[in-house]
Amino acid sequence: MTDVPILRIERLSKVFRTNNGGALKALAEVTFDIAENDFVCIVGPSGCGKSTLLRMIAGLETMTTGIIGYHGKAILRPRKEIGMVFQEYSLLPWRNVLNNVALGPEFSGSPRGEREIKAMEYLRLVGMEAFSQAFPHELSGGMRQRVAIARALANDPDVLLMDEPFGALDAHTRILLQKELLRVWENHRKTILFVTHGVDEAIYLADRIMVMSARPGRMLEIIDVDMDRPRYRAHPSYGQLAERILSILEREADVSFCDSSTERYEDVIR
């Protein structure tokens, strides 16, 4: 093993320009490393820039300052090795499930037969092979997210970024999909960076939990979860950890009211 981590985020900041020329600091000097095959969850109050962070790692958003390194190389645009699953509505509604999952291989020029075999393989992995000919609008929210996960995996990424992928699902389906995701992750080792606002979800899934502050987002604490999987929500240490994270977030909610940026965009980015 080299000592270059799979993902290195160094002093990363993002400042958005608001419509009236003001500066909106979304992320302030965030630094952390992600080791290969880790399952990391990021929790934080809404609007703390955790989605922005993920989008920058995916190469969808430019950074204001800082460096994102993938195996020591800077990320400037989206790349095949880093996949992403969005909260919802990311499937192409005019394509059936099979052709949605085959999208990644299609973009890299793989022939039809080959990419369909690959798509079926990953549909089987998420238990959706019976729905290969269905259209997204015929599926439930949970099924759509399974397909979205299969689609991301079919592109064979090393890193999987997940932006509140189960956020729009009902509680029962969410728990079911968390279990499924762990099963997939244990069989196909990937590095997963999972953004959520559910503390429970983070504890259930993650090896490490990163707690972020209210806007502008900073890394408050990085917590290792030392519990064997499968984890039981009724376990005392589960509750203690939840309590600890919630109290950190609660402190943040109190200070987030004094967030006001009156500076101008041009002054901030200089």
Next chain:
Amino acid sequence: MALKTILFRAGAYLLVPCLFLALWGFIARQLNNEVILPYVGQVAELFLQPTESLIAMGSLSINVAISLVRVLAGYLLAICIAVPLGILMGYYGTAFRLSNGFLALFRPIPPLAWVPLILAWFGVASFATLFGVQKGPVYLYLNNLKFSMIFIIFIGAFYPILTSTIHGVAGVRSTLLDSARVLGAGERDIFRKILLPASLPSIVNGMRIGLGVAWMCLVSAEMLPGSLSGVGYLITHAYTLARTDIVIAGMISIGVIGALLDLFFRLIENRKFVWTRLSR
């Protein structure tokens, strides 16, 4: 479906047109002046013999066919320019800012207001002039496609198609674009596999409206000098000869064909774009 319901539905569709025909027949008999309002039978007779030559300017069917070819020529030209331009304007903010102000100035000008300028530019030049054909049957066909007419029809169809295309592309959900980019889509893939299919329902809707407008511009286009054929010309020429029955037959032809073209588009929309209604 039971035969009874089918008959009932067909009856519902036909009821109002039948009442209308009855009213027309009644008024025509009362007036008893076929220049003001001909009898239903006189007009129907024209449709029963669509290939018979009328007032020395060709048959009804030939004139309808000529008009249709003209409309399609101007219309296809409008599609070829408006769709790519609309996709660029909908996707790239700079392309929109560059061209929208300019295009918006021309949008309110009715196609008919272009006539003097168009005549000054193109006169009676046609596709025959373009290809240098002087005589023969090919000349007759090509000479019917005057630049001036094509231009008026083009202007009419251009704006509805452009507007719908811009609207369709601008409305494509950004998550679709983002997820495609993350999966490795190049700019070409984004255009061909995301933007175009995602905005196609809106584009086709614009094409439907555009065809309607193009068809409406036809009569004005065929009133231009140099025109010696087409339904529009048939109508104006029949008017000068007080042949109101031919005027009405021409109007009905325009109406029926316009409605059929519209129906054709709606069938496509219903078959191909089920997903737009079912997915949010």
